[in-house]
Amino acid sequence: MDYLEIQLEFLDALRGSRNLLAFSSGVDSSALYFLLKFYGIPFDVAIVDYGVRKQSKLEVERAKTLCFLDKKQCFIKQAEPIFTDFEHTARKIRYEFFEQILHTYHYQNLILAHQLNDAFEWFLMQFCKGTSGALLQMQGCYKKQSAFGDYFIVRPLIKTSRKEILEFLHNFKIFYFEDFSNTNTNFQRNAFRKHFSNPLLERFRSGIAFSLGHFKSEIADVKLFRIPPLEPFCVFKEESHLLERIDRACKMCGILLSRGQKLELKGYLEREEFSVVLQGKINIEKLDCKIFISRFCAYQATIPKQFKEKYRKLRIPKKFRIFLENARKLGKLEAVLSEIKEI
Structure with missing residues (x-):
């Protein structure tokens, strides 16, 4: 040789x-x-x-x-x-x-x-x-x-x-x-x-x-948004291989889903909308054919009325609103919204 x-x-x-x-x-x-x-x-x-x-x-x-x-x-x-x-x-x-x-x-x-x-x-x-x-x-x-x-x-x-x-x-x-x-x-x-x-x-x-x-992956890329000092987050449209894309996004956030959790998610994905917390660590939500993934926050921040109304009009699911409120307090709200508005 x-x-x-x-x-x-x-x-x-x-x-x-x-x-x-x-x-x-x-x-x-x-x-x-x-x-x-x-x-x-x-x-x-x-x-x-x-x-x-x-x-x-x-x-x-x-x-x-x-x-x-x-x-x-x-x-x-x-x-x-x-x-x-x-x-x-x-x-x-x-x-x-x-x-x-x-x-x-x-x-x-x-x-x-x-x-x-x-x-x-x-x-x-x-x-x-x-x-x-x-x-x-x-x-x-x-x-x-x-x-x-x-x-x-x-x-x-x-x-x-x-x-x-x-x-x-x-x-x-x-x-x-x-x-x-x-x-x-x-x-x-x-x-x-x-x-x-x-x-x-x-x-x-x-x-x-x-x-x-020759084993080719057909999963569309998942973009993980990083805006320090916020935790990474994902927002993407509902498309084919949705469960696999969510699994990949969770891995990118440092969360490995078990087989049982994937089966649980598969059931949720058949619904028009849902909101679930897995492992007490990560929020996964679906609204208007979009998936929102963010770190779970045990502290439920009080959202001022004007921003609550803003998030509602933007069709933001409830747990992701908490993420946005934390971003607002850190001066990063517009940075987050600018990333997800075109999705």
Whole structure:
């Protein structure tokens, strides 16, 4: 095997751009580091140390050494101890760190080392959880909104299997760290990997890669409005794939809906109008064929009569009126209204 036997995706999008590689010193990111170098893609590195594994300090030192030798920037985050819901909290810490760097240093792309096994594993897990077919795909390249601005997520290894990556590392004697927690089948993701996704990929790799590559999402983009210091919010017209669009909007707001909550929402969506609070965290409302999504506020502000009448004439649902009233008190009412008036 030579370097050219692994073809990276989206090279044209990466050439001539400012790129940040999310690095871990593990199998996939180590291979991607050297492949990006070979293909002449400019990039710097960001790594997070959660302090969980004994080898984590060595993983950071490996990243620092590579970047020193190749004259690359190496951004390091030492995370505080995580005591509950490790996977979700670690992901939140990781992406906040990456997005701060992207914004501060004007990077355009965040490069992730997810590969074919990851994409198929994601597909199977979402399928078994009861997710809509339109949300099953792990996208290879897409635009992402953040509090700091928009950027692109790019996964150049999305069509390359873990087996091919390991062969590449071994053939070129490239050092990497093995994360032995990936073998613990008490974690659902690892169980899926061991019993389902890896065995299927061993037998049907080319067919699975082809199918995943042609699995197109038909969901219209959801725009998340961000007007600091307000919480993010969404307003959009009732269109096809409405449940999936609401699910996506909630994820963008940091709320993951359960299968039961999605089924509950499906029933509500058959109504002409509704207003519901899910998880005590997020308002979802429908009025005049529009969907309004905002953070739930336990404090019910008293709305002055003149503004109450204004919101009524604008056909704003009741819970979103509370959001608007908070915006008004922060001097952001007109900014919010200007964003949603054309919808």
